[in-house]
Amino acid sequence: xxxxxxxxxxxxxxxxxxxxxxxxxxxxxxxxxxxxxxxxxxxxxxxxxxxxxxxxxxxxxxxxxxxxxxxxxxxxxxxxxxxxxxxxxxxxxxxxxxxxxxxxxxxxxxxxxxxxxxxxxxxxxxxxxxxxxxxxxxxx
Numbered sequence: 001x002x003x004x005x006x007x008x009x010x011x012x013x014x015x016x017x018x019x020x021x022x023x024x025x026x027x028x029x030x031x032x033x034x035x036x037x038x039x040x041x042x043x044x045x046x047x048x049x050x051x052x053x054x055x056x057x058x059x060x061x062x063x064x065x066x067x068x069x070x071x072x073x074x075x076x077x078x079x080x081x082x083x084x085x086x087x088x089x090x091x092x093x094x095x096x097x098x099x100x101x102x103x104x105x106x107x108x109x110x111x112x113x114x115x116x117x118x119x120x121x122x123x124x125x126x127x128x129x130x131x132x133x134x135x136x137x138x139x140x
Contacts, residue, residue, distance in 0.1 A: 010094065017097075022090065025047065025057050026057070028047055029057060029061060029066075029067065032046050040054055040055065040058065040069070061087070065084050066084060068082055068083075068084040069081050070082075102114060
């Protein structure tokens, strides 16, 4: 329930800030393309969906200017996906909102408790995945 509270709060604040077209799946695409460009096929795998379903997520993101798709110069069958300027703005807004929400949790239970919770949750995730962080993806 706490995770849902965090995600719902983040999307509510995004809407309040004028980001009315953001869907929950966009976050996974933002995270996947934050550090490097990727491909439509890699995104489909990360999201645990078909290439067609990934396209249905990417189409409105591309149209809204969150991502930019292009043809790989070495293989025209491969579609490269990278964050577009508006996608970087959305990612910055999301990170700011997460910090605000976390600060509110800190006000409720104490900053040290939030830090300890983050440490423990990280340990749980690592223990469940052989000491590695798993790919970030939505629930099936």
